[in-house]
Amino acid sequence: MTDQSTDRKFANTLARGLEVLRAFRASDNGLTHAQIAERTGLPKPTVSRLTYTLCEVGYLSHGGRNDRFRLGPAAIALGSVASVAVGFVDQASEAMQRLADDTGTLAIIAVRDGARMMLVRTWRPATASTIWLEPGHRIPAFGSSSGMAVLASLDDTRFAAMDPNEEMRAFRQSGYEQLLAQGFAIVPDGTRYSATVNAVSVPYFAGEFGEAVSFTCGALPADLPQARMETEVGPALRDLVRALEQRSGSAPALTRRG
Secondary structure, eight states: OOOTTTOTTOOHHHHHHHHHHHTOOTTOSOBOHHHHHHHHOOOHHHHHHHHHHHHHTTSEEEOSTTOOEEEOHHHHHHHHHHHHHOHHHHHHHHHHHHHHHHHTSEEEEEEEETTEEEEEEEEOOSSOOOOOOOTTOEEESTTSHHHHHHHHHSOHHHHHTTOOOHHHHHHHHHHHHHHHHHSOBOOOGGGOSOTTOEEEEEEEEETTTTEEEEEEEEEOTTTSOHHHIIIIIHHHHHHHHHHHHHHHTOOOGGGGOO
16 A cells, blocks of 8 residues: 555645545534544644635535534535436436345445445335445445455455455455355455444446445344345345446456456
8 A cells, every 4th residue: 555654646635634524424414623533533733724724615614613514515516426427326226225125124335445445325125124324434344245345356456555464365355256156245254344234245347436336235133144145135136236237338347357
């Protein structure tokens, strides 16, 4: 991974400003300086300077002294442009909602964000209670089925840029073998980042990002045991992604690995 502290091309202030914007989640009713500092790990004086600048250029809004910060019109406009540019999400939306309803799972599309996976869209089943994670939520790539599916599909150059250790390499290889054998990935019990969530994932190569994203179904272990993942939900999710690939003309994600 590039050492950003010594890379003369890397703009640290810009990166920190973007980190502030990424701290916001769909369910937030604004954030205070303290909350932004907690989520980003940045010192409060740095957060204060960044929020002032972001307000001045329209990416944040702030009503007054004791008001919370919210995403501003420039950020909202940028998000609207981005959502239109990523067409596969809308193409898959109806099928993902139907899959969530049929399986009683939370259906998710997640993208890689460094060493984490960020949820960009979720579909909750209409008539079943299940886990609820919102867009913007981040989970580890290592230990999650979303991460396993994407890492298994990642080309060697991008994977090497993550500076993976042997454990990460083995994790990636396990996902690759599962995808070849059955078309979906499930993290073994001892490796899962959370014991309270079971999930199965399938990669889809998104040309907009130049790498795979993950299509995932997850639920509480009691609602989604291993057998259901292997015989019902995994195959259904795999078939959904295959149909999307046919409609969009995208080659299977594993063919991009090299």
